Amino acid sequence: MKNNLKAYFPLFVLPTLAAFIISFIIPFAMGLYLSFCRFTTVANAEWTGLENYRRIFSDSNFTNALWFTVKFTAVSVITVNILAFFLALALTKGIRGTNVFRTIFFMPNLIGGIVLGYIWNLIINGVLGFFGTDITYKAEYGFWGLVVLTNWQLIGYMMVIYIAGLQNIPRDIMEAAEIDGASKSQIIRRITIPMVMPSVTICTFLTLTNSFKLFDQNLALTAGAPARETSMLALDIYNTFYGRPGWQGAGQAKAVIFFIIAAAIAFIQLRATEGKEAHS
Amino acid sequence: MKMKKNEIFLFSLLIILSCVFLFPIAIVVMNSFKTKFSIMGSPFKLPDSETFAGLDNYITGISSADIGGSFLRSAFITVFSVGALVLLCSMTAWYIMRDKTGIGKILYRLFLFSMIVPFQMVMYTMTYVATALKLNNPVGIIAVYLGFGSGLSVFMLAGFVKSIPRELEEAAEIDGCNPIQTFFRIVFPILKPTAVTVAILNAMWIWNDYLLPYLILGNRYKTLPVAIQISMQGAYGSVNWGGFMAMLVLAILPIIIFYLFSQKYIIEGVIAGAVKG
Structure with missing residues (x-):
């Protein structure tokens, strides 16, 4: 059955996993990265290191x-x-x-x-x-x-x-x-x-x-x-x-x-x- | 006799406290029957012959597409998101608990991790991704709810899958069931109590949720909490307080009716969610 089970991955896991990746994993990773960037839209992000963190504490x-x-x-x-x-x-x-x-x-x-x-x-x-x-x-x-x-x-x-x-x-x-x-x-x-x-x-x-x-x-x-x-x-x-x-x-x-x-x-x-x- | 006196005192105290707890809801219901200019400034006055509005606030409110439409939209999104969460997360939870390849374990950890991440951490980027993928409509948002709600749901269901004896599934397999049959005939019926809990927790969350639908659907497709919030953002004089009170009542009413009929499940479900989450 165990080998058998693998064939059912697309049915049992994929729908949830796809939704999870779209609405959690990707946004989380992007959010982490963007916290080190200057941006007005997600597309024009520019790396500025810890600048944002310095800014918020003042x-x-x-x-x-x-x-x-x-x-x-x-x-x-x-x-x-x-x-x-x-x-x-x-x-x-x-x-x-x-x-x-x-x-x-x-x-x-x-x-x-x-x-x-x-x-x-x-x-x-x-x-x-x-x-x-x-x-x-x-x-x-x-x-x-x-x-x-x-x-x-x-x-x-x-x-x-x-x-x-x-x-x-x-x-x-x-x-x-x-x-x-x-x-x-x-x-x-x-x-x-x-x-x-x-x-x-x-x-x-x-x-x-x-x-x-x-x-x-x-x-x-x-x-x-x-x-x-x-x-x-x-x-x-x-x-x-x-x-x-x-x-x-x-x-x-x-x-x-x-x-x-x-x-x-x-x-x-x-x-x-x-x-x-x-x-x- | 002394004991009895104490009990009477405690009972009276609890009656008073109950009134204090019910007072805010009673005030809103009462004001929903008053004319719109007699609410702000004197919310505690009972309606009199001049300020009594009958069902006007409800009739004008519901017939103005805003409230009726928002109510139906909220109901649609809640029902289908909860359905998707319960069905798909049960399947996922069972698979990852029965998987031996190690992928199941990794996924389980990821779902667990997502539970501690506050919405504000992902709200900006989630809105961007959802819009880019054209999920910014009442059907697409179901996928967003499935994804963002899957953490708690998978976690709770997986916890229950652990307690299901394997022999049951093995017996089904020997009888010639494939995993789909095993899941739907054997596993899912056993999962039912936890599935009910998961459904209740998610339904309360999604029905009451404001920020996620506001960011993703915005003004175009207002859910009830979004409609309530937006109607208050107008200039102060322009707020129709009568319609607003009717909207608050309509947002509360379905939950309270649901609660009075299935109280036991709701209280148990909320506790189970609290203890695990």
């Missing part, structure tokens, strides 16, 4: 976006995970209506980023309207708007993962602790939290990558206003490519840096989860 739009992204990601990871964890605790107590609550909390996660952005744009501007201002007035408004939006979107998602983690804790360990006279807070700190650590790792990295790569929500909620102060990295890369003539090379270099950071996060995540699995 571009305040880029460094601001990087800093904004880091701050936003840090705040989101903490708020989303804490709130999701407590919701998961509340929904594993066997309260009436648990399934309905779970359904409701998870729902925002299914809505697309552009739609999410405009929903919250309407609401935040409606609230700020009472004070005669709007979300583009101050960068802080945009920042906290994005944090609220991200929490609304991701809490239910992370909650569901925490619920699965909590339900995996064997009942008898809890019972043994109760018999030994452990208090509620002791049980949470000494048993529940250590036992759900794998879920914590997964959720932390999921929130991390989701927040770090945020684009649609950022575009729809503030589009970077005021004056690009609320642009995150992905939006800044987009604006550099399509909004600043002569900066395409710099845009591609920013994209490479963006990729390297994302790859580093993924690599650390792999290490972290592997470590956990080896222990348990």
Whole structure:
């Protein structure tokens, strides 16, 4: 059969592989190469070495976006995970209506980023309207708007993962602790939290990558206003490519840096989860 | 009794939180029934006899080719891209896991690698290649989705193929099945649960996707998220807020209906995707 199988390569693999090469392999290789070039279209690229990379680190739009992204990601990871964890605790107590609550909390996660952005744009501007201002007035408004939006979107998602983690804790360990006279807070700190650590790792990295790569929500909620102060990295890369003539090379270099950071996060995540699995 | 009191408190808290979670969606739905000048500035006011627009926003919205056309286009692209991804990636995943020549392993690594690359890294060059190959139309974009979505899909399906006992396939082979028959009669039916997961994850991604269709199809063939974004780019006064609210509702509605009917699969699928991805 093994020799036989080879004859079926064109049918089984070729369609996927051709599409994969066209929309990933070639664009990736070209993108890497173009980050070292000056160009206005792909056809007129001219090798300039590290010029683009030098340019982007003296571009305040880029460094601001990087800093904004880091701050936003840090705040989101903490708020989303804490709130999701407590919701998961509340929904594993066997309260009436648990399934309905779970359904409701998870729902925002299914809505697309552009739609999410405009929903919250309407609401935040409606609230700020009472004070005669709007979300583009101050960068802080945009920042906290994005944090609220991200929490609304991701809490239910992370909650569901925490619920699965909590339900995996064997009942008898809890019972043994109760018999030994452990208090509620002791049980949470000494048993529940250590036992759900794998879920914590997964959720932390999921929130991390989701927040770090945020684009649609950022575009729809503030589009970077005021004056690009609320642009995150992905939006800044987009604006550099399509909004600043002569900066395409710099845009591609920013994209490479963006990729390297994302790859580093993924690599650390792999290490972290592997470590956990080896222990348990 | 103390326990009961705690439960009542927690239950009330959860009810309040549920209202907080549903509030943004309720506001959009409510405003979609208001006249277009009564939305901005007072989104929290209930419609009254003067501002109630009935179904006007939906009727004018859907009959203006923009929304109706975008809705159908989004549905078309989502259905066929998901179909292509599930069918072709299952075949690919099975082949590369059963291949002994080493090519399978290399391909597997490449698919895995593509999962960590953010879209921004390839967006400019992907748009160039897709346009050069005349894939910049609602049919061609299916190939782009197949290519860009194949990483996660192959990875998840290959993980499941690993757990299928070889004896099943060998038995089929002895009975005279060729690889096509073995795959469609034996392997694919077993792959079904993972195929459902892969379909759900891809459907949510493609239906909600904005930047890829915007760059590749642009203004000419707007998908729903692109139509929503573009309609907001006009001068501020020119935005028809009533039609806009109707568009938001139309973008949310199919997902929520789908979700309420197949909740179990969606939640499981999203978790499986999260844990593996």
